Amino acid sequence: MGHRTTRDDKTAPRRIHATPDEWARMRAAADRAGKSISAFAVDTCLRRAASRPRPETVEAIRLLTASHAALMQLADLQASSPPALCAFGALAQLARIEDQLCQVTALIDKDAPSGAPVG
Secondary structure (H helix, E strand, O other): OOOOOOOOOOOOOOOOOOOHHHHHHHHHHHHHHOOOHHHHHHHHHHHHHHHOOOHHHHHHHHHHHHHHHHHHHHHHHHHHOOHHHHHHHHHHHHHHHHHHHHHHHHHHHHHOOOOOOOO
């Protein structure tokens, strides 16, 4: 076990603060992974950061879930009411769904790399 030896860029020492117990637990985890504590800490932090969804993704999922729920309400309303009685309510719900989907599109456009096709 040693330091990572193949790097594209120059590295610099960094300092972290940990209790003796935390340091011992990190050392044990690094040993189990067959890595230095430094390599283990870098890999673990980067992997954790990559696994968390971006706020734009979380918001897009929330809006898509709300749109799905609204579409299900429309389907239920259509099945239980004559079309003439629910036309205005259906149009209002469709307008709300359209607004939500426009927000999702804006979030996706904001999150996409420039020049990348969306959709």
